[in-house]
Amino acid sequence: MTVSPVSPTIPLDAKGAHHGFLRLPHSRDDSAWGSVMIPISVISGGQGPTALLTGGNHGDEYEGPIALQDLASTLDPAMINGRVIILPMMNLPAFAVGRRCSPIDGGNMNRCFPGRPDGTVTQKIAHFIATELVPMADIVLDYHSGGRTLDFLPFAAAHILPDKGQEAKCVAAMKAFDAPYSMQMLEIDNVGMFDTEVESQGKVFVTTELGGGGTSTAASVAVARKGARNLLIHAGILEGAPETAGSVMLDMPDARCFVFSEHPGLLEPMVDLGATVEEGQPIARLWPADRSGAPPRQLCARLSGLLTARHFPGLVAMGDCVGVIAQPRA
Ligand code: CA
Numbered sequence: 095m096t097v098s099p100v101s102p103t104i105p106l107d108a109k110g111a112h113h114g115f116l117r118l119p120h121s122r123d124d125s126a127w128g129s130v131m132i133p134i135s136v137i138s139g140g141q142g143p144t145a146l147l148t149g150g151n152h153g154d155e156y157e158g159p160i161a162l163q164d165l166a167s168t169l170d171p172a173m174i175n176g177r178v179i180i181l182p183m184m185n186l187p188a189f190a191v192g193r194r195c196s197p198i199d200g201g202n203m204n205r206c207f208p209g210r211p212d213g214t215v216t217q218k219i220a221h222f223i224a225t226e227l228v229p230m231a232d233i234v235l236d237y238h239s240g241g242r243t244l245d246f247l248p249f250a251a252a253h254i255l256p257d258k259g260q261e262a263k264c265v266a267a268m269k270a271f272d273a274p275y276s277m278q279m280l281e282i283d284n285v286g287m288f289d290t291e292v293e294s295q296g297k298v299f300v301t302t303e304l305g306g307g308g309t310s311t312a313a314s315v316a317v318a319r320k321g322a323r324n325l326l327i328h329a330g331i332l333e334g335a336p337e338t339a340g341s342v343m344l345d346m347p348d349a350r351c352f353v354f355s356e357h358p359g360l361l362e363p364m365v366d367l368g369a370t371v372e373e374g375q376p377i378a379r380l381w382p383a384d385r386s387g388a389p390p391r392q393l394c395a396r397l398s399g400l401l402t403a404r405h406f407p408g409l410v411a412m413g414d415c416v417g418v419i420a421q422p423r424a
Contacts, residue, residue, distance in 0.1 A: 096211040100222035104136060106179070106230065110171050111137045116181075118218055120198070130187060130198075130215060135166035135180040142176025143329055146231035147322060148223075149181070151204050151238060151288060153188025153195070156310040158237020158302070161318035176331045179227060185216060192308065194241050204238075207291040224291050233267060233298040233329045236288055237318060240306020244415070245406045247367050248304045248317045249275035249344065253284075255293055263298045270328030271300055271321040272338045275402075277420060280346035300325065307406045343423040350396035353417040357391055359383050361410045367402070371395045377417045380410055395419050 104114035116132040147165070149158025162182035169178060183189040185203040187196045195202045201216025209220030228234065240246045250271040252264040268276050279301070284290045292299045302321065305314035326332040359380030365371055372395065379390035393416050395401075403418035410416060 098211045098222045106136055109138050132186045137169045137171050138177040139171045139174030142331055143232035144177040144230050145329055146179045146227055146234045148184050149237040150183035150189040152241050153185050153193050154241040154308045155239035157239050157304040157314050157318035159183055160315050161322050165322055204288055205286040207286050207288050228292055228295055234292045235325055236301045239304045242308035243406055244403055245306035246303035246403045247275050249273050249277045250302045251277040251279040253279055267298050267300045270324050272324050272341055273317050275344050276341040277344045344420040346420050351419050353393050355410050355414050355416050358411050361408055365401050369401045373398045
């Protein structure tokens with residue numbers, strides 16, 4: 095079996111606050127014996143569980159990296175029971191250029207788990223995280239947002255799992271995060287996702303979608319920051335009272351949630367995020383992008399609920415996800 099080429103520059107099991115890198119050798123034109131340096135902080139106090147907190151799985155999503163930079167620079171080991179492992183920019187090469195996928199190998203980190211020790215750069219990073227960091231963790235939080243091409247209502251999410259005991263723990267952790275919305279999430283295709291890997295190792299897992307458009311807002315960062323603290327209190331790692339504002343529970347019951355476009359065009363939103371829509375109601379129109387004087391095509395909700403996500407750029411390509419409808423739980 096091939097050993098991971100990734101080596102941490104700090105101890106992962108020592109008391110105190112340690113800030114360093116996961117160093118991955120990456121030989122290339124501009125640095126023959128160079129490395130990819132992925133920032134990692136490990137803050138460890140007394141006895142207790144381990145939390146693994148990750149951001150930058152996709153390189154154009156910012157709430158997680160901001161909240162985790164804040165946490166890494168301010169968490170005091172004396173305040174902690176257990177250990178917090180923080181990776182604010184998991185796919186550092188993608189993060190460095192503000193793109194979803196790595197510019198080195200095109201790797202979408204959230205589609206290449208469990209990774210390979212002898213694979214591409216993205217696969218090697220994923221493999222180290224899956225085989226070295228996840229096994230250390232009791233609870234894992236992976237921050238996402240919509241990136242440059244999607245925008246979301248801010249929610250934390252848990253998946254429906256075969257192990258109902260594990261699912262209940264994930265739901266409890268999602269509720270503890272206390273985002274404005276909490277989602278029982280359906281994935282379009284969960285193969286290769288970090289989520290799937292962490293859940294398959296039996297861990298408590300929470301993910302998020304906290305905004306999008308390739309930037310962040312003061313409000314979305316506040317949700318991310320509060321959520322991390324609440325989650326660490328929930329896990330028994332931090333002392334203190336959680337800050338709870340209440341969360342609206344949402345479901346994605348089946349594939350009718352997703353509205354995909356079968357045409358390219360100029361996007362005219364008909365409703366905005368958070369709007370209530372009825373089954374059959376147009377959520378957007380697509381005008382021709384290449385001629386004038388022709389009518390638009392309507393894209394309609396396939397079930398009733400809240401507009402929870404939307405395509406962000408003003409132009410739509412064939413096959414794009416234009417909107418997501420989720421249903422508030424009765
Ligand atoms: Ca994402």
